[in-house]
Amino acid sequence: MSVSPVILWFRNDLRLQDNPALNAAVASGGPVVPVYILDEAGEGTWPAGGASKWWLHHSLAALDASLRDRGSRLILARGESGEVLGDLITATRAHAVYWNRRYEPAVIARDKTLKADLTASGVEAKSYNSALLFEPHTIANKQGKPFQVFTPYWRQCLTQAVAAAAPLKPGPLPAPTHWPESATLADFALLPTIRWDSGFHGVWTPGEAGAHKQLKGFVAEAMSHYEDRRNLPAQPGTSRLSPHLHFGEVGPRQVWAAVRALSGDSGVFPPSRGAQVFLSEIGWREFAHHLLFHFPHTPEQPLRDDFKRFPWADDHDASKLTAWQRGQTGYPIVDAGMRELWQTGWMHNRVRMIVASFLVKHLRLPWQHGAAWFWDTLVDADLASNTLGWQWSAGCGADAAPYFRIFAPVTQGERFDVEGAYVRRWVPEIARLPDNYLHAPWTAPDNVRAYAGIEGRYPDPIVDHVTARQEALTAFKALRGHVEERDA
Ligand SMILES: Cc1cc2nc3c(=O)[nH]c(=O)nc-3n(C[C@H](O)[C@H](O)[C@H](O)COP(=O)(O)OP(=O)(O)OC[C@H]3O[C@@H](n4cnc5c(N)ncnc54)[C@H](O)[C@@H]3O)c2cc1C
Missing domain, CATH: 1.25.40.80 (Serine Threonine Protein Phosphatase 5, Tetratricopeptide repeat)
Known part of the structure; x- marks a missing residue:
C-alpha cells in the first residue's frame, strides 16, 4: 500500500531553502504534494494588487521549475482555501497539510478556522515560521x-x-505515484492585459x-x-x-x-x-x-485614535490625487518617485517618505488613498510594511514622524538628489534645467525655461508649499490644540 502524502501549502514562502514546512513534509517520510492556492476572498479586503500579481506569476513559474528540477511539481488551484484543500485531501488521500504562517488579520482568521476544521476531520494540520x-x-x-x-x-x-536558516537536503523530493489535477498559471490570469509591465522585466528577477x-x-x-x-x-x-x-x-x-x-x-x-x-x-x-x-485594525484606521477626527481636505475633487498618482504635481522629486513606482513597481524608501508626506500634508488627502495606490502599484506591497509606512508618514501610527514635521519637497530634492540624476532619469522633460533650478523649475527665469524646453511640458506646482504647509499646520492645530512647528 502506498504511503499517504503530506500536502505542502505554499503561500508567501515561495522558496525551497530555509522552508520549515517543506522540511517537515520531507521529514515525514511520505510523498509531498506542493500546492499553491489563489484564494482572493481569503485575503479579506486586501487581495493582491496589479503589480503584486505580476510578481506572483513569475515567482510561481520559478518555484514550479525548481520543484521540477527535483522530480516534483507545483499543483495550482483557485478558490476558497478550505474547499480546495478538502478536494485535494480526497484526491490524494493526504493525511496532513503543512504550511508557513502569515500575519495579515484576514489570513490569520481564515487559517485558524481551517486548522480547526482539518484537525476535527482527522487531518494533521501544522504551521511553521518562515517569514x-x-x-x-x-x-x-x-x-x-x-x-x-x-x-x-x-x-x-x-x-x-x-x-x-534550515537548508533542504539535496536530491529529489518524494513525489506521489499520481499527481492530482492542476490549473495552469494562465488560468490564474495574473498578468496585465494592458501591458503596463514592460518596465518591470529588465529590473526584476522574481524567484528564489x-x-x-x-x-x-x-x-x-x-x-x-x-x-x-x-x-x-x-x-x-x-x-x-x-x-x-x-x-x-x-x-x-x-x-x-x-x-x-x-x-x-x-x-x-x-x-x-x-x-x-x-x-x-x-x-x-x-x-x-x-x-x-x-493592532489588526491599522490597515484601515489610524493607530492613534485622535487622528480619526483629522480635518482632511475635501477630496471630492479627484484631480490632485490623480496628479499625484501620475507624477504631475510640479514638484520634481515627488513626480520622479511616482513615475519610478509606475514604471518599475518599486520606489526608493527616502522618496516613499517624501511622496507620502506630500499626499498627506501638502494635499491633505487621507493616507488610506496613498496606501491603496501603493498597494496596487508596488511589487513589494506588503500589508504590514505599507501600513506602517503610511501611518508613520501621516503621523498617526507607532513611532511616527510628528504631524508638524512637513517634508519640504524642494529641500528634500536638493539634499538627497544633489546632482539631480534621479529627477533627470524619471522626469526627462526637465532634464536640461541647470542643477540650481532642477528641484524648483517654476523659479527658473523665462529664458532658462525656454532653453531647457520645459514650457508646456511640465506642470507648475499644484499647491504652493508655504500655503500648503501653513494649512496643514492649522489642520493639525485644530486636532491637537497646539503645535510645535518644525520644517524637515
Ligand atoms: C509610505 C511607505 C510605504 C511603504 N510600503 C512598503 C511596502 O508595501 N512593502 C515593503 O516591503 N516596504 C514598504 N515600505 C518600506 C520601505 O520603503 C521598503 O521596504 C524599502 O524601500 C525596500 O527597498 P529595499 O529592499 O532596497 O530596502 P533596504 O533598505 O535594503 O532594506 C532591507 C529590507 O528591510 C525592510 N525594510 C526597510 N525599510 C523598511 C521600513 N521602513 N519598513 C518596513 N520594512 C523595511 C524591507 O524588507 C527591505 O527589503 C514603505 C515605506 C513607506 C514610507
Whole structure:
C-alpha cells in the first residue's frame, strides 16, 4: 500500500531553502504534494494588487521549475482555501497539510478556522515560521504589552537568538505515484492585459534564484556603504530585496546568515556599521508585522485614535490625487518617485517618505488613498510594511514622524538628489534645467525655461508649499490644540 502524502501549502514562502514546512513534509517520510492556492476572498479586503500579481506569476513559474528540477511539481488551484484543500485531501488521500504562517488579520482568521476544521476531520494540520526572525506573539514589553516604539522593540528582539536558516537536503523530493489535477498559471490570469509591465522585466528577477543573486550582490558590494548611501535614490545603495522578502523567496534568517558570514573568523558582528543599519531595517520589517498582528485594525484606521477626527481636505475633487498618482504635481522629486513606482513597481524608501508626506500634508488627502495606490502599484506591497509606512508618514501610527514635521519637497530634492540624476532619469522633460533650478523649475527665469524646453511640458506646482504647509499646520492645530512647528 502506498504511503499517504503530506500536502505542502505554499503561500508567501515561495522558496525551497530555509522552508520549515517543506522540511517537515520531507521529514515525514511520505510523498509531498506542493500546492499553491489563489484564494482572493481569503485575503479579506486586501487581495493582491496589479503589480503584486505580476510578481506572483513569475515567482510561481520559478518555484514550479525548481520543484521540477527535483522530480516534483507545483499543483495550482483557485478558490476558497478550505474547499480546495478538502478536494485535494480526497484526491490524494493526504493525511496532513503543512504550511508557513502569515500575519495579515484576514489570513490569520481564515487559517485558524481551517486548522480547526482539518484537525476535527482527522487531518494533521501544522504551521511553521518562515517569514520572521521574531514572531509577534513572542515579543512583549515589561508589562506584557506590544511595543509601539521601534528602538526598545528592536533592543528587546536582539536579546533573543536568531534561529539558523534550515537548508533542504539535496536530491529529489518524494513525489506521489499520481499527481492530482492542476490549473495552469494562465488560468490564474495574473498578468496585465494592458501591458503596463514592460518596465518591470529588465529590473526584476522574481524567484528564489533571483532573490539570492540580489542578496549576494548587495552584501558583497553595497552593504558596507549602506549607512551613507541608503538615502540617495540615484545610487544603488539599498538591497532591493523587499519584493523577494514579501513573497518569501528569501527569508530573514537567510539574510541574517549572509550578513553573519561576512564576520568570518573575526566574530565581529555586525561586520560593519553599514551592516548594522541594514539589519535594523530588517528589524523595521519585523516591527511592522508586530504592529499589524497586535493592532489588526491599522490597515484601515489610524493607530492613534485622535487622528480619526483629522480635518482632511475635501477630496471630492479627484484631480490632485490623480496628479499625484501620475507624477504631475510640479514638484520634481515627488513626480520622479511616482513615475519610478509606475514604471518599475518599486520606489526608493527616502522618496516613499517624501511622496507620502506630500499626499498627506501638502494635499491633505487621507493616507488610506496613498496606501491603496501603493498597494496596487508596488511589487513589494506588503500589508504590514505599507501600513506602517503610511501611518508613520501621516503621523498617526507607532513611532511616527510628528504631524508638524512637513517634508519640504524642494529641500528634500536638493539634499538627497544633489546632482539631480534621479529627477533627470524619471522626469526627462526637465532634464536640461541647470542643477540650481532642477528641484524648483517654476523659479527658473523665462529664458532658462525656454532653453531647457520645459514650457508646456511640465506642470507648475499644484499647491504652493508655504500655503500648503501653513494649512496643514492649522489642520493639525485644530486636532491637537497646539503645535510645535518644525520644517524637515
Ligand atoms: C509610505 C511607505 C510605504 C511603504 N510600503 C512598503 C511596502 O508595501 N512593502 C515593503 O516591503 N516596504 C514598504 N515600505 C518600506 C520601505 O520603503 C521598503 O521596504 C524599502 O524601500 C525596500 O527597498 P529595499 O529592499 O532596497 O530596502 P533596504 O533598505 O535594503 O532594506 C532591507 C529590507 O528591510 C525592510 N525594510 C526597510 N525599510 C523598511 C521600513 N521602513 N519598513 C518596513 N520594512 C523595511 C524591507 O524588507 C527591505 O527589503 C514603505 C515605506 C513607506 C514610507
